Amino acid sequence: MEQLLEPKINTRDFIIAKAAELFNLHGYNGCSMSDIMKATHLKKGGIYNYFKSKDEIAVEAFNYSYKKIIERFRSKLDYDKSSVEKLFSIIEVYASFISKPLMKGGCPIFNTAVDATDNHPALKERAKKGIDSLQKYIEIKVEEGIECGEFKTNCEPSKIASLMIINLEGAIIMSRVHGNDEHMLLTVELLKDYINKCRT
């Protein structure tokens, strides 16, 4: 790896990408520095050259995964015009985390939220921030939808956002436990029904 043209940039990114997959598969506690060394074929010094600690790699790995998630959302939502379309796309992108996983081990934000809750406060904060951004985004889209007459005026943006995220996160667990997307498909159907009932 040290022979690459831009070693500082490329090796660092390579370590982050490999570590992101390992953390996603085995959790923070289940992934050691030796696991990262094995996956990257680098020696301890080769890794510590770019990162101070496993903690620092874990935070960077989460940022990397988060970016990939945002890219998937954007690749769909950027083409939507109305609020309804955007809410439907959020549901469909979530469902795609089961049918077309971003990386081995399921959704990185979800896994970090659960894995890191009692083990790693900095990662918990990152996961919380990611989920909060989505919650806020949905609330804004519902508010805009109410303003432009797409949604009924008595719709509650914060309730709709919470309901969507609770159901989609719950469906991810159930789909993982059962190894199929049956619960996710049911959730997609129920949430779309729910959103349709909020429309004018």
Next chain:
Amino acid sequence: MEQLLEPKINTRDFIIAKAAELFNLHGYNGCSMSDIMKATHLKKGGIYNYFKSKDEIAVEAFNYSYKKIIERFRSKLDYDKSSVEKLFSIIEVYASFISKPLMKGGCPIFNTAVDATDNHPALKERAKKGIDSLQKYIEIKVEEGIECGEFKTNCEPSKIASLMIINLEGAIIMSRVHGNDEHMLLTVELLKDYINKCRT
């Protein structure tokens, strides 16, 4: 510990109880034999006297946690008469896993389902079985409710059961991520509304 009157029974149970808490806090990969030795103040041989491997302890620890969960459900559901009362109690017991946790680290079935999904097939199977039993139990209660005229005849038992579990599991994640029971309280309210709409 070796001096207790019934050492074989008591030491074994003591190891299981301590390990159950450790696995629940840190996951299967995050809890090593040395962690269990430290928590029980036993030497390696003292533990291997009762268990062949960490795997065996993990499965027994899950059984122990599962029993505690069932006890909490029974302590409430055994006093309910109607199907509606039983469904409401299931929702309230789930909510109590946030307000009055059974053990440190949250709900053991939920944690095992997520933690063990990609790491430990035997534990995944146990968690799946636990969730399937709850799903089946809810379905039967809805069917009985339809038969005795408590619920409308067009209610779909399997859909109601899935919806309840998806929402309650999702609410547990969101409550853990946010460190409060706001999302769980919303879920309790929405699920009770939903069940009330199914009533005759």
